[in-house]
Structure formats: C-alpha cells, structure tokens
Amino acid sequence: MESQEKEKYDFLIVFPLQEEFNYFIDIIQEKESKRINSNYYYIFDFPDTDFRAVALIAFEPGINRTIHLIDVALSYFNVDMIVMIGIAGGIGDDLKLGDLIIPETVIEYEADSKAVEDENMKKPYLVERSPKHWSINDNILNFIRNFSNIEKELYKNYQDQVKKFVSSLTLEENLMVHVTTDPKYLTNKLLSGNIVGTATEFINEIKSIDRKIIGIEMEAAGALRAASELSTNVPTLIIRGISDFADDRKKEFDNIQKGIFRELAARNASLFFLTIIQSKTFKDIQEEFFRFHEYFRLDERQKNIVNLLSQEPYDARELNNLYLGALRVLNDENNPDRFYQCAYSLHHLILKLINPDNQVKLEEKDVIYEKVESFLDQNDSSFRNSVNFLFDIFSYFQEISTHSNKILIIEKIFNQKLESLELIIWSRLSRFYDILSDLQELMNIPEPTQDIMEEVEIIINARNDLFREFFLNLRNPEWLHLLDQNGYFDIPEDKNAYMIQTVYLEKVATEKSEKVVEIIKRLSNIKNWAVRVNFLKTILNLSIQHIEKLVDEIKSWIETPISKNYSLYELVKNLIEKLFSENALLLAREISEEIFDVEKYYNKESS
Structure with a gap:
C-alpha cells in the first residue's frame, strides 16, 4: 500500500497489556474498532481537541513483539506521533507509586550483551553489557519538562484527579506511605529489556549503567527502535506510571487489592496523556511534526x-x-x-x-x-x-x-x-561503535592488569573521542592506581588545559579516598575552571577527615568573583552546607571567610 493511501491519524497509541487499555477506556471510550487482516485497532476522537488516534494492544510484553506490531501498524496508518502508555517499576527513591516517568532517554540494556566467564570464579558467568540509548524528540521533551510551569491549570487539574483517586483507597498505613500524595513526573532515564525486574540484586547490577536511571519496563525500546527505523523517523512519547519498585516486593504489590497499584499507575499515565493534549502548545508541536512529515523523507x-x-x-x-x-x-x-x-x-x-x-x-x-x-x-x-x-x-x-x-x-x-x-x-x-564495544569489554574487567591497561591505551590514544568515552564511562575503582602509574594524573604542561580524566575521580572517591586526595593535591594548580569543578564534585563525596586535607587547595580555587565561575561557587556553597550538616563548623567557617573576603577580590581585580 502506498503511503498516500494510508489512513491519517495524529497518534498511534500502544498499550502493552489489556489492563492498561482497560484503564484508558475507563476515562475515554473508543469510537470504533477495526480489523485489518489479522490485526485489530481501536479508533479514538478526543473531546475538546481535533486529535484522532488509532490504538493497538500488544497483549504480551517484550521488545521484539512491540517492534513487529508497530511496524505492521505503520504499514497501514500514517501517524505523526507514537505514544506508549503503561506501567513501570520504579528504581530509587525519587518516585512513589502512581508517579510518572516520561523519559528523556530509554536504555535498551540487553542490546549487544553477552555472557562471559568470570575470571575471579565468584559467579558461573558474567554478563557484559553494551546498552543502546534511544533519545526522545527534543521538542516533546522540552514541552514535557515545562508543562507544569506553562500549563498550571491543566497540571493542577491532573493532580487533583489523582489525589481524589488516591484518597478513595483503603490501604494500611504501611502501604499508603509508598503511594504518591503529591503527584509528579520525572524525565530521567528508563531501562527497557525483556526481563521482569523483581530481583533486587539484578536491579542493583543494571542500574549501575547510568546514575540517572529511575525506572524499568519491557517495551519502550521496541517502540523507539521501530520508530527510528522508519523513513519518517516518527517522534515517540513514553508515559509510564510507577506500579512497584522493581524489587522482591513486586509480586506482593501486584496482588494487593487485585492490583490496585497497577490500576493507579496505568490510570495516571492515561490521564496525563489526555491532559497534555489539551494544551495549545502541544497542538502546535504536533502540527509541526505533521508539516515535517508531509514533505520530508x-x-x-x-x-x-x-x-x-x-x-x-x-x-x-x-x-x-x-x-x-x-x-x-x-x-x-x-x-x-x-x-x-x-x-x-x-x-x-x-x-x-x-x-x-x-x-x-x-x-x-x-x-x-x-x-x-x-x-x-x-x-x-x-x-x-x-x-x-x-x-x-x-x-x-x-x-x-x-x-x-x-x-x-x-x-x-x-x-x-x-x-x-x-x-x-x-x-x-559506525567504526567508532565497533571499537567502543571492544573498549567497554576491557573496562568491565573487575581487576585490570598492566597488560589490560596497555590494550586500553592502544585504543584510547588513537582517537580523542574514545579517550573521552573511556573516562566518562569508567566506574571501576580498581583502575585508579593503574591510571596513576601510567601517567594519566601527572601534572600537564598546559595548566589551562581541560583534563577529562578528572571526571573519573568523582566516581571512585568513596572507595579510594586517600589516593583521590593525593591526586587532587598534585593537580590543584590546574587553572582550568572545569577541572576545578570536577575536583569539587569529587570532594563532596569525601569524608570530613579527607576534606580537611584539601582545605588549602579549596581556598586557593576561590580566586575570582562569583560572576566568573558560577558553577564553581555553587559547588563551594554545597560543600559548606555539607560541612555544616556534618557539624564541621570550623571548617565551614574557614571556607566561608575565604568567599567573603571582599577586600582581597578588589585587590585582585585592580591588579
């Protein structure tokens, strides 16, 4: 079927499971259903808008099934946006049951993974991961991030409806503490794969991929993969309500009152979508997508x-x-x-x-x-x-x-x-990603040796981008001594140059505090402000005992008026707050006095 013969809709809405679709039609009833070959679709018109949508239900979880169903649907329909609505497990303390994840990035954590022998014999095998990242369209993301500010009335109406539903719940107090009472959404990162997250140990392993991960589910990567492989590169929006915490309690939470938390999460995801499409700004964005797809392939x-x-x-x-x-x-x-x-x-x-x-x-x-x-x-x-x-x-x-x-x-x-x-x-x-995969395998070795270090050097010293990626992604503290021995934390000839390797120090500050302090002292005369920012981020992860050893260095960095180094001074302020909170009052006072030495600033400026 040629593209001009396809039926036109504003949205293709994808529901992974029947229950998620049920909660959607509790709020708004479908106009009609239609069968094309062996596939069934549901048509929606939305009150108070000109939008029309076609929806499908996957009935089974999983990335590959999602890819297939969306590919088939897009062979029948011409849509401006794909929307996936459903539930997810929350990771960390940022979200409560019923809150939403609308991710900036979806991480397909099983992509290009492989099982290898554990050289330390601690486990039968290790899984080496090379995850794939899928980014949400920038126009959509910026709208979502600002929605609560630019559409206060709509957002308040959404919150009020959620609060009304939550207030009707009859749950024990020890369960209600997990339920949102101030409904919110976050746009951090979402894990997507074919494994149900019910084991705490598994979640602890995969969340180390990225510190901004706040949730896990099983279909979003499929939607984004299908959308990005099409000639039109269809923008995709993922809305997931938190129904559990992706740990050993998942089964227990799923069974409470016949899945009341799953209902809360799915209803809120549906309600939020039906709320944002009432925004004129959202309509403008959607029309831009339409114009874009009409003439651009x-x-x-x-x-x-x-x-x-x-x-x-x-x-x-x-x-x-x-x-x-x-x-x-x-x-x-x-x-x-x-x-x-x-x-x-x-x-x-x-x-x-x-x-x-x-x-x-x-x-x-x-x-x-x-x-x-x-x-x-x-x-x-x-x-x-x-x-x-x-x-x-x-x-x-x-x-x-x-x-x-x-x-x-x-x-x-x-x-x-x-x-x-x-x-x-x-x-x-294309060559970069092949080499990066090899580099990640070396980075994941738990106890690297000098031979491994030399293999890494062959890769990262050939190209700056791989050098950069190595230090941005390296987290294993066992690399620190090797890197130092091989000169990566030597004093550079150009003291104004940026040292990307200093970002690694923040990640290992807790485990390797003494060595980190030694390196910061050695490099404290670096004049590049971004390096000093990295040092302060690292220092914030140190104990008071170790911070005391770096007071002179911290004071030496406070040299220019705040207006010239805002990021640096924000971190100094955070450091002072940390010192006060941990009762290191004399230390906090000493650093504070350095900041407020106005006379010294005037002398520096005049000279």
Whole structure:
C-alpha cells in the first residue's frame, strides 16, 4: 500500500497489556474498532481537541513483539506521533507509586550483551553489557519538562484527579506511605529489556549503567527502535506510571487489592496523556511534526546516520537536531535562505562532532584542524587525505553560513559536499561503535592488569573521542592506581588545559579516598575552571577527615568573583552546607571567610 493511501491519524497509541487499555477506556471510550487482516485497532476522537488516534494492544510484553506490531501498524496508518502508555517499576527513591516517568532517554540494556566467564570464579558467568540509548524528540521533551510551569491549570487539574483517586483507597498505613500524595513526573532515564525486574540484586547490577536511571519496563525500546527505523523517523512519547519498585516486593504489590497499584499507575499515565493534549502548545508541536512529515523523507543512508547520532556517546539530542534541522530546511524549496541555514547547521554539526567538550572557537582554524585529525582514524591509510577533505567541507559550510548572500551557491556542489560529509560520518561513527564495544569489554574487567591497561591505551590514544568515552564511562575503582602509574594524573604542561580524566575521580572517591586526595593535591594548580569543578564534585563525596586535607587547595580555587565561575561557587556553597550538616563548623567557617573576603577580590581585580 502506498503511503498516500494510508489512513491519517495524529497518534498511534500502544498499550502493552489489556489492563492498561482497560484503564484508558475507563476515562475515554473508543469510537470504533477495526480489523485489518489479522490485526485489530481501536479508533479514538478526543473531546475538546481535533486529535484522532488509532490504538493497538500488544497483549504480551517484550521488545521484539512491540517492534513487529508497530511496524505492521505503520504499514497501514500514517501517524505523526507514537505514544506508549503503561506501567513501570520504579528504581530509587525519587518516585512513589502512581508517579510518572516520561523519559528523556530509554536504555535498551540487553542490546549487544553477552555472557562471559568470570575470571575471579565468584559467579558461573558474567554478563557484559553494551546498552543502546534511544533519545526522545527534543521538542516533546522540552514541552514535557515545562508543562507544569506553562500549563498550571491543566497540571493542577491532573493532580487533583489523582489525589481524589488516591484518597478513595483503603490501604494500611504501611502501604499508603509508598503511594504518591503529591503527584509528579520525572524525565530521567528508563531501562527497557525483556526481563521482569523483581530481583533486587539484578536491579542493583543494571542500574549501575547510568546514575540517572529511575525506572524499568519491557517495551519502550521496541517502540523507539521501530520508530527510528522508519523513513519518517516518527517522534515517540513514553508515559509510564510507577506500579512497584522493581524489587522482591513486586509480586506482593501486584496482588494487593487485585492490583490496585497497577490500576493507579496505568490510570495516571492515561490521564496525563489526555491532559497534555489539551494544551495549545502541544497542538502546535504536533502540527509541526505533521508539516515535517508531509514533505520530508530520509533516504537509507540518512536513516543510518540518524541511528548512529542517536547513541549516547555523541550527545544524541543536539547532533540529531543539527543534522535533521539541516536536512529539513534544505528540503524546504519555498525558503530562499535554505542553503545558508543548512550550511549553518552543518558546520556546527562538524564542530560538535570533532569538539564535543566545546573547547574550541570557530576562529581557531589551526586548533580545528588538529581536532579534525583527532576525530578521524589515524590508522587509516588515507588518514591525511581524509583530514584535508573534512576540513575543506567544514570550511565550505562555514564560509557559506557566515557570508550568506555574498557567496554564490551551486546546488550540485552543495549537495556533493553534504553527501561527502554524510559518508564520512557514516564511515567514522559506525567504526567508532565497533571499537567502543571492544573498549567497554576491557573496562568491565573487575581487576585490570598492566597488560589490560596497555590494550586500553592502544585504543584510547588513537582517537580523542574514545579517550573521552573511556573516562566518562569508567566506574571501576580498581583502575585508579593503574591510571596513576601510567601517567594519566601527572601534572600537564598546559595548566589551562581541560583534563577529562578528572571526571573519573568523582566516581571512585568513596572507595579510594586517600589516593583521590593525593591526586587532587598534585593537580590543584590546574587553572582550568572545569577541572576545578570536577575536583569539587569529587570532594563532596569525601569524608570530613579527607576534606580537611584539601582545605588549602579549596581556598586557593576561590580566586575570582562569583560572576566568573558560577558553577564553581555553587559547588563551594554545597560543600559548606555539607560541612555544616556534618557539624564541621570550623571548617565551614574557614571556607566561608575565604568567599567573603571582599577586600582581597578588589585587590585582585585592580591588579
């Protein structure tokens, strides 16, 4: 069936289970049902809106089934957005039963996992994970994050309805303490896989993937995978109500009053969706998606690049926005400035790829050239030609975007440059993820040796992005002494340079306090403010006994007026609060006096 023959709907709503669908139709009844071949769908019109939706029920949990059902549905229907509504297990203390997760990122934790021998013989085997990250559309995410502020009346109405339902519950006090009384939603990260989270030990293992994980379920990754593999790249919204805490109590909670917590969670997820679609802002966003899909299609190469840019190490959201924004404006033939606007996005895309830490300015051509060298694979036989080629493409798009109407644009050449850039990105990033997988295997070794360290060095010293990813993702404290012995925490020649390896110290501060203090003292004269921010984040995880050893260093960092280093002073303020809370009053006073030494600031400024 051709795309123009498909029935048009605003939403495809996916309910993993029958009970989740039941709670939805308790609130709003379907208009009709329809059968297409062996598949059944339910049609909804929403009061007070112009929206129409088609819904399906999966009836069984799991990622692969979700992918299949959405793929089939999208062969029949043309939709602007996929919405998944259901329940999830909460992880951590941030959410209560009935609160919502509307994730910024869904982590498919079983992707590319494999079982290997446990060299320490503590377990029959270990599971090495290489999770895949799926990001929610930035426009949707920003709307959700701001919804409670920009639509106060709608949000209050939602909360009041939840509170009314909660007040009707007849539960023992020891259960009611787990139920939300101030309904809220969070946009942190959600785990998705084919395993039901009912074992505390399992949850403790997988939540170490990312500290921002607050929930786990079994279908969201399937919805996002199906959506991203389509030519239209359909925006997807996940709304999950918390029905349990993904631990040994799950079965007990599920059986209380015939699943009252599951009902509360599913009802709230449905109610929230029906609330947000009443917002005019949401309607504007949805109409933008409609206009986007009407004239904008990705070819296979572009779809592959979008998938690569959707992975966590490359800060998916910003890169995807730049790339898709460039393609979108280029396809708008009614826009007289489409080439200039496209070039602007593309040259910033290249800059972000080669310079993820934003340490380079556009006018620093020599530094940009060096960053291009670091970005490309130095082991490639055509390395030098590739460097010159990518730098030439960057310069071409920058020249167009900065001089706009002064540059004569030949469309054929412009499109050739874009295609060349896409081929470089595809070649470079597809190889990146293969190497990253090997690096993650080495990082996961519980007790690394010098031989393992040397294997890691071969990988991370060849490319800056892998060097960066190693330290951003490394959590095992057993690497600290090895890294120090191999010079990664030596004093650098350039004391203004950023040291990405200092982010690792925060993660191991509790287990390796003495060594961490030693390293911070050694590097305390680094002038880069971002390094000092990393040090203060690390210090916040130390005991008072260890903080005392670093007082002189902390005081030496408080050198400039607060306006110049806001992040640094926010952390100092947090440190002072920690000292007060742990009754280290003299220490808190000493650091506070350093901050309020106004006369010293004036002397520094005048000199």
